[in-house]
Amino acid sequence: MIIEGKLVLPDGVRHGQVRFEANTIAEVGDSLGTTDYSFDTSSLIFAGMGDIHIHARDDLSERQTYKEDFRTASAAALNGGVIHVADMPNNPTAPIDDASYRAKCDHLASREVPIQITLYAGIGPGTKPLSFPVPYKVYMGPSVGDLFFHTLEELDETLASYQGCAVSFHCEDPVLLESNKNAANHEDRRPPECEISATQFALQMIEKYDLKGKLCHYSVGKGLPLIREAKKNGLDVTCEVTPHHLFYSREDITEKNRGPMQMNPPLRRLEDRRAMLEGLREGTLDYLATDHAPHTLEENAKGVSGQPHLDTYGAFVTWLLVEKKFSPQRIAEVCAENPGKFVNPFCKTKKFGRIEEGYVASLTVLNLQKPVTIARENLKTKCGWSPFEGITFPGSVEAVFLDGAIVR
Numbered sequence: 001m002i003i004e005g006k007l008v009l010p011d012g013v014r015h016g017q018v019r020f021e022a023n024t025i026a027e028v029g030d031s032l033g034t035t036d037y038s039f040d041t042s043s044l045i046f047a048g049m050g051d052i053h054i055h056a057r058d059d060l061s062e063r064q065t066y067k068e069d070f071r072t073a074s075a076a077a078l079n080g081g082v083i084h085v086a087d088m089p090n091n092p093t094a095p096i097d098d099a100s101y102r103a104k105c106d107h108l109a110s111r112e113v114p115i116q117i118t119l120y121a122g123i124g125p126g127t128k129p130l131s132f133p134v135p136y137k138v139y140m141g142p143s144v145g146d147l148f149f150h151t152l153e154e155l156d157e158t159l160a161s162y163q164g165c166a167v168s169f170h171c172e173d174p175v176l177l178e179s180n181k182n183a184a185n186h187e188d189r190r191p192p193e194c195e196i197s198a199t200q201f202a203l204q205m206i207e208k209y210d211l212k213g214k215l216c217h218y219s220v221g222k223g224l225p226l227i228r229e230a231k232k233n234g235l236d237v238t239c240e241v242t243p244h245h246l247f248y249s250r251e252d253i254t255e256k257n258r259g260p261m262q263m264n265p266p267l268r269r270l271e272d273r274r275a276m277l278e279g280l281r282e283g284t285l286d287y288l289a290t291d292h293a294p295h296t297l298e299e300n301a302k303g304v305s306g307q308p309h310l311d312t313y314g315a316f317v318t319w320l321l322v323e324k325k326f327s328p329q330r331i332a333e334v335c336a337e338n339p340g341k342f343v344n345p346f347c348k349t350k351k352f353g354r355i356e357e358g359y360v361a362s363l364t365v366l367n368l369q370k371p372v373t374i375a376r377e378n379l380k381t382k383c384g385w386s387p388f389e390g391i392t393f394p395g396s397v398e399a400v401f402l403d404g405a406i407v408r
């Protein structure tokens with residue numbers, strides 16, 4: 001199969017062709033043969049995009065599959081132009097050791113989803129690393145689920161056995177969360193200082209235990225210089241940012257939308273939102289990762305935190321490209337290449353992240369001249385809503401190729 005159009009390649013954007021052989025990219029060039037799918041200049045062809053922070057809510061307990069499962073999360077991902085995801089471990093039966101992790105893998109396999117789903121293992125008080133390489137997630141303080149630490153000393157002691165592992169941190173200091181717990185609203189109960197303090201601690205741990213560190217859903221502008229400095233000093237740390245922290249600030253919260261606009265970490269000030277956009281543009285932030293958190297609207301109204309974002313990933317990316325003037329190459333890095341680099345060590349069968357020979361034959365095609373208004377009836381997530389309903393993005397997902405076949 002040959003696909004032709006404006007390719008976003010590691011060394012630039014240019015018109016060309018990609019040839020697939022089975023589920024792998026066999027060749028990239030100018031004239032490889034007759035095209036099967038051709039896209040005009042209104043579209044950009046990216047390597048298949050990856051979202052390395054989602055909550056599919058599916059595990060052996062099936063206690064939360066009324067709001068999402070691996071199949072509906074996979075459908076929502078493809079709907080949004082996302083061809084691989086990484087799923088967080090804060091399930092009712094959390095994957096924290098060989099047996100529970102393998103059980104979740106078997107459960108995932110039984111769902112027979114078309115996309116690659118990389119599973120994180122959880123780190124909780126006293127856990128030990130698995131006997132095979134996996135990415136780990138640590139919740140410093142309470143969020144959704146029971147997998148968290150009460151003190152940073154406890155976390156330090158546990159991390160000592162994870163030397164050299166890939167560890168992602170949810171950066172909110174549990175002690176500061178506790179001392180702010182009586183504030184009047186969600187944002188003030190989880191103030192920026194919680195994230196800054198947790199960032200300092202996470203960076204110390206990454207250095208101390210030689211971790212491949214990742215900071216999740218970054219949201220505080222004042223934390224960015226710490227990350228920049230750490231990277232400059234050669235620390236192995238990367239950083240995610242979500243669509244909601246790039247698009248909304250706490251000034252957008254009203255009495256009416258408070259339920260769906262609550263998440264952990266919470267929405268911050270406008271100056272923080274601007275800092276996240278600049279951080280993603282200039283390279284302090286490395287991934288657009290959604291923290292896709294499908295809860296029902298009734299649950300959100302009762303104070304459960306998180307927003308679903310998989311269905312709208314590609315449309316949101318066109319906002320970064322068109323409205324915020326991100327270069328196509330920077331988008332390729334934060335949506336495809338860096339997510340690929342993150343999951344590739346854990347995936348034996350495919351290589352994600354680039355339009356290049358040997359990489360998986362999956363592509364995300366975005367049309368920058370075909371606006372889309374987000375509507376509930378077009379969503380595939382089981383929770384059935386999007387914070388972006390009614391919002392018109394300047395472009396949309398034109399096509400998705402998955403493992404050598406067109407699927408959207």
Ligand SMILES: [Zn+2]
Pocket residue numbers: 053054055088291
């Ligand atoms: Zn999360």
